[in-house]
Amino acid sequence: MSGQNKKMITQILADQFVASFKSIYCQDIDRNLVQVEKTRKDFTGDLTIVVFPFVKLSRKSPERTGNEIAGDMMKQLEIIESFQIVKGFINFTFRDSFWITQLSINPNDVDRGDSMNRPEHGVNLGHPIVVEFSSPNTNKPLHLGHIRNNVLGDSVARILEASWSRVIKVNLVNDRGIHICKSMLAYQRWGNGETPSTAGIKGDHLVGKYYVRFDQEYRKQIRELVDTGLSQEESEKKAPLILEAQELLRKWETGDQEVLDLWNTMNQWTYEGFDETYNRLGISFDKIYHESETYLLGKKLVAEGLSKGILQQREDGSVWIDLTADGQDEKLLLRSDGTSVYITQDLGTAELRYDEYKPGVMIYVVGNEQNYHFDILKLILKKLGRDYADHIHHLSYGMVELPDGKMKSREGTVVDADDLMDVMFRTARDVTEELGKTGDFPEAEKEKLYNTIGLGALKYFILKVDPKKNMLFDSKESIDFNGNTGPFIQYTHARIKSVLRKATQDGQERSFSKDHLKQLLPKEREVIIWLCEYPAVIAEAAKMLSPAIIANYVYELAKTYNQFYQEIQILKEPDPDIRNFRLLLSEKTADTILSAMHLLGIEVPEKM
RNA sequence: GGUCCCGUAGCUCAGUGGAUAGAGCAACAGCCUUCUAAGCUGUGGGUCGCAGGUUCGAAUCUUGCCGGGAUCGCCA
Numbered sequence: 271m272s273g274q275n276k277k278m279i280t281q282i283l284a285d286q287f288v289a290s291f292k293s294i295y296c297q298d299i300d301r302n303l304v305q306v307e308k309t310r311k312d313f314t315g316d317l318t319i320v321v322f323p324f325v326k327l328s329r330k331s332p333e334r335t336g337n338e339i340a341g342d343m344m345k346q347l348e349i350i351e352s353f354q355i356v357k358g359f360i361n362f363t364f365r366d367s368f369w370i371t372q373l374s375i376n377p378n379d380v381d382r383g384d385s386m387n388r389p390e391h392g393v394n395l396g397h398p399i400v401v402e403f404s405s406p407n408t409n410k411p412l413h414l415g416h417i418r419n420n421v422l423g424d425s426v427a428r429i430l431e432a433s434w435s436r437v438i439k440v441n442l443v444n445d446r447g448i449h450i451c452k453s454m455l456a457y458q459r460w461g462n463g464e465t466p467s468t469a470g471i472k473g474d475h476l477v478g479k480y481y482v483r484f485d486q487e488y489r490k491q492i493r494e495l496v497d498t499g500l501s502q503e504e505s506e507k508k509a510p511l512i513l514e515a516q517e518l519l520r521k522w523e524t525g526d527q528e529v530l531d532l533w534n535t536m537n538q539w540t541y542e543g544f545d546e547t548y549n550r551l552g553i554s555f556d557k558i559y560h561e562s563e564t565y566l567l568g569k570k571l572v573a574e575g576l577s578k579g580i581l582q583q584r585e586d587g588s589v590w591i592d593l594t595a596d597g598q599d600e601k602l603l604l605r606s607d608g609t610s611v612y613i614t615q616d617l618g619t620a621e622l623r624y625d626e627y628k629p630g631v632m633i634y635v636v637g638n639e640q641n642y643h644f645d646i647l648k649l650i651l652k653k654l655g656r657d658y659a660d661h662i663h664h665l666s667y668g669m670v671e672l673p674d675g676k677m678k679s680r681e682g683t684v685v686d687a688d689d690l691m692d693v694m695f696r697t698a699r700d701v702t703e704e705l706g707k708t709g710d711f712p713e714a715e716k717e718k719l720y721n722t723i724g725l726g727a728l729k730y731f732i733l734k735v736d737p738k739k740n741m742l743f744d745s746k747e748s749i750d751f752n753g754n755t756g757p758f759i760q761y762t763h764a765r766i767k768s769v770l771r772k773a774t775q776d777g778q779e780r781s782f783s784k785d786h787l788k789q790l791l792p793k794e795r796e797v798i799i800w801l802c803e804y805p806a807v808i809a810e811a812a813k814m815l816s817p818a819i820i821a822n823y824v825y826e827l828a829k830t831y832n833q834f835y836q837e838i839q840i841l842k843e844p845d846p847d848i849r850n851f852r853l854l855l856s857e858k859t860a861d862t863i864l865s866a867m868h869l870l871g872i873e874v875p876e877k878m
Numbered sequence: 879g880g881u882c883c884c885g886u887a888g889c890u891c892a893g894u895g896g897a898u899a900g901a902g903c904a905a906c907a908g909c910c911u912u913c914u915a916a917g918c919u920g921u922g923g924g925u926c927g928c929a930g931g932u933u934c935g936a937a938u939c940u941u942g943c944c945g946g947g948a949u950c951g952c953c954a
Contacts, residue, residue: 310897320896322934332934358934359897407954447954561954588952597881598950605952612954641882642949668883669948676947705916723916735891739884740947747889751916753902754891761916769913822892825901836909836918878916 276380278806279372280306280317282347283362287319290342297327308799315354315361316369316799322358332358366790369798370851373858377801377865382433382809397630398436400623401427404553405636407444408540409453410478410679412547412687414743415637415670421729422667422737423635424553424871425817430633432869433812438627441555442619445537446562451518453477454532455511456484466539472688474543477536482682487511523609547687552725552871559619567618568610571654572603580653591650601646616647617654624658631661633815638666638738665815668740670732685745694724694749701751707878719875723757726872730756733870734821754825756872759863762828763874766860769840773853780857782850793834797855800827804862808869817870824866831859 277285284304291299303323309315321336328335336355340362344350349368354361403423406416423439431437457480466473488511495505506512521529548554572589575581581603583589589604603614610618623632634644644664651659669676670685677684698720702708708716731749735741751757773780790798803823811819840856843849867874 305896307896312898318897322896325934357897444954449954586952602952607952609952611952615954637948638883639948640954643954645882666883671947701916705914707914707916731890739891742890744890747903750890750903753916755902755916757916758902761914765914765917772913818892822901825892829901832917833919835913839913841913878914 276375278380278382279364279802280806281381283317283319283343286343286347287339290339290346291324291328294338294342295328299324299327308803309361313354313356313359313361315363316795317362317364319360319362320358321360325358336360366787366795369790369795370787372802373798373854377805377862380805382805396435398438398627399430399434399631399633400438400440400627400629401430401633401635402440402442402623403427403635404441404548404555405444406441406544407449408474408477408537409449409481411472411474411543413677413679413684414687414690415677415684417551417687417690417728418667418670418732418741419635419637420548420551420553421732421871422665422817424551425733425820425869426633426635426665426815428869428871429808429811429815429817429820433808435630438557438629439555440557440559440623442559442561442564444561446522446533446565448515448519449481450533450537451515451522452484452488453481454529454536455515455518456480456487457536458532459487466542472543472546473539473541474547475688477540477543481679484511484515547691550691550721550725551687552873559622561615564619564622565610565615567622568614568616569604569618571617571621572610572614575603575650575654578654591653593646593649596649598646598649601650603650613643613647613650616643617650620647620651620658620662621656624656629661631663632658633663633665635665635667638668640664641666663815665737667737671740671742673742673744673746685743690728691725694728695720696724697748697751698724698727698757702878711877719878722873722875723751723760723878726756726760726867726874727751728756729870729872730759730821733817734825736818737816756867757878759824759828759867760872760874761878762832763860763863763867764876764878765835766831766856766863767876769856770853770860772841780850780853782847782854787847787851791838793830793838794852794855796830797827797834797859800830801858801862804866807866811869820866820869824863824870827859827866828863831856 283306284301287304288299288301291297305320307318307320309318321332321339325332325335328338330338333355336358340353340355340360343362344353349364350362351365352363354363401423403426404416404420406412412420427437427439457477460483461480464476466476469476471479488509491509491511492502492505495509496502500508518529522533572581575591576583576589581589581591584606586606587604587608588602588606590600590602592600594600601613602611603617604610620632623629636644641664644662644666648659648662651662671677672683672685674683699716702720702723708719711719727749732741734754749755800823804827807819807823811817834855838852840849840852843852864874
C-alpha cells in the first residue's frame with residue numbers, strides 16, 4: 271500500500287477548472303477563488319463551481335463561460351458524467367463508479383492541504399503546538415464554565431494533533447494568591463479540623479465551602495463598617511477579614527511553615543477532587559504547571575525591560591509600561607512592594623514554555639473576558655523583542671450564561687460540574703430504561719453506557735456552538751437526547767454496529783464487485799459525498815480552531831445516514847454485491863462517526 | 879465614556895461574498911408483522927436588530943445608529 275496522499279475531489283475539480291480556463295481563455299486565474307461546494311438539494315448535481323468571479327476574464331456571459339469550461343473539464347476528467355449550468359453555477363454529476371471508488375479511500379490518506387494557513391498561527395511547521403486550557407483556581411470546585419473550557423481545549427488539542435503536529439496539553443494551576451488565602455483563613459476560623467473524609471465531601475467542594483463562608487463573613491463586616499459611616503470602598507479595604515487574608519498571603523510569600531502546611535493540605539484536597547472531575551470528563555494533560563512555581567518568573571523580564579528602557583519605575587518603586595502610543599493605557603507590571611501581578615507571571619510562563627518546547631504556536635484557551643489581557647501580553651512581549659509573541663494565540667471563547675445572566679460563584683448561581691455530570695448520568699439512565707434498551711446488559715456495562723451517553727450529550731451540547739459565541743444553559747430545560755444531540759449521533763453509530771454484527775453472524779462476505787452495481791440510489795450517493803468531505807472538515811476545524819465545525823458535520827452525516835437506513839434495506843437486499851456495498855457504506859459511516867466524535871472527545875457505544 | 883464581541887423562526891443554534899436563508903426543540907399530522915422508533919416523513923413558522931454604502935450578487939464586507947454582553951484594578 272502506498273502512503274501517497276490522495277487529492278480530495280474538490281481539489282481535483284478546482285485544479286482542472288484552472289487548467290481548463292487557461293486552455294480556453296489563455297488566462298491564469300487565482301486558484302483560491304475557485305469555490306467548490308456541495309450542490310444544493312433543489313438542483314441536480316453532486317458538486318458545484320461558481321463561475322461569476324471569472325466572467326470578467328472570460329469576457330463572456332456566466333452561462334457561456336460555464337458551458338465552455340465545463341465542456342472542457344468533462345473531456346479531461348472521465349469521472350464527470352454530466353453537468354448542468356444554472357445561471358453562474360456549474361453543477362457537476364460524477365459517475366457512480368467514481369463515488370464507489372471513493373468509498374474505499376482511507377480518510378487519513380487524503381491530502382488536506384494547509385490546515386493552518388491563517389496568519390496568526392501559520393508558522394514553524396514541524397514544531398509542536400502547546401495548548402493551555404483548564405487552568406483552574408484551587409479555591410473552589412469546577413463549574414459549567416470550566417467544563418466549556420476543558421471540553422473545548424481537549425477537543426482543539428485532538429483536532430490539531432490529527433491535522434497538524436504533536437500537541438502538548440498544559441494546565442497552569444492557579445494555586446496561590448489572595449483568593450486561596452481567603453479559603454484558608456475561613457478554614458482556620460471555622461473549620462474545626464474537618465477533612466474531606468470526616469465531612470464526607472469531595473475535597474474541592476470542601477475548600478469551596480470555606481471560600482463561600484469567607485465571602486459571607488466578609489460582606490457582613492463590610493455592612494457593619496458602612497453602617498458606622500465609612501464608604502463602601504473604604505469598608506472593603508478595611509474589613510478585618512480581608513486584612514487578615516492579606517497578612518496570610520504575606521506569610522505565605524515569606525515561607526511561614528504553618529501557613530505553607532495548611533496551604534499544601536488544602537490544595538491537596540482540591541487536587542484530589544479535580545482529578546476525579548477530570549477523570550470523569552475524560553480530560554488529561556501532558557504537563558501541569560503550578561503558579562506557585564512560576565509566579566516569580568516574570569521578574570527577570572521586567573528587569574530586562576527596565577535596563578532596555580522599555581519599562582519605567584516610579585518613585586514608589588512600582589514598575590509600569592506605557593502603552594499609550596499603542597492606543598492602550600499604562601499598565602502596572604510590579605507592585606510598589608516589588609511583588610508581581612498576573613500579567614507579570616504570564617510573561618514569565620510564556621517565556622518558560624517557549625524555551626521548553628520551542629512551539630510553532632502557543633494556544634491559550636481562555637474566556638473572552640481576558641481579551642484585553644492577551645492583547646497587552648503580546649504587546650509587551652513584542653516590545654521586549656520576543657518574536658514568539660506572534661505565535662501566541664488566544665483562543666477566546668464566549669461565556670456560558672444562565673437564563674438570568676452570568677454565573678457568579680459567590681452568588682451561588684453556578685452550575686457545578688460534578689452535579690451536572692450526575693444529572694446527565696441519571697437522565698441517560700432514565701431515558702434508556704424507559705425505552706427498555708438495556709434489559710440484557712450486565713450492570714457494569716449499563717453504568718458505562720449511561721456515562722457515555724450522559725457525557726456525550728453534555729459535551730456535544732457545548733461543542734456544537736461556535737466557541738467564540740456566548741451560549742445559554744437553561745437548567746430547567748434538560749439537555750436533549752433527540753435531534754441535533756450527542757445521543758442521536760451515538761445512536762446512529764450503535765445502530766450501524768448492530769447491522770454489521772448481524773452481517774458477520776450471517777457469515778456474509780464483505781467484498782463486492784463494483785461492476786455489478788448498476789446504479790447508486792440518491793441516498794447512497796448523498797452519504798458517500800458527505801463521507802468524502804470529512805478530511806476537508808477536519809482541516810477547516812483545525813484552521814478555525816473550532817470543534818463546532820466537526821460537530822455540525824457529524825450531525826449532518828448521521829442524519830443523512832438515518833434517511834438512507836430508513837428507506838433502503840441492507841441485510842435483506844438479495845443481490846450480494848449490492849448488500850455488501852451497503853454494508854461497506856454503513857461501516858465507513860460508523861468509522862467516520864467514531865473518528866469525528868473522538869475528535870470531540872466523545873465516545874460512541876457499540877450498543878445502546 | 880474608550881475598546882472588543884454578539885444580534886438569523888416562539889426557544890437553542892447552523893450558514894460569514896453566491897442559487898428560493900437552514901437544522902433541532904416546541905406545536906400539529908402520519909410511519910414499528912420489516913436491519914434498534916434515542917429513528918423517519920410531512921405542515922405551519924423569517925422585513926437575517928435598523929438605515930445607508932461597496933459589489934454582477936450582502937445574513938456575510940463597510941459606515942452610522944439601536945439593543946445585549948465583556949473589558950478598561952497595585953484581582954486572577
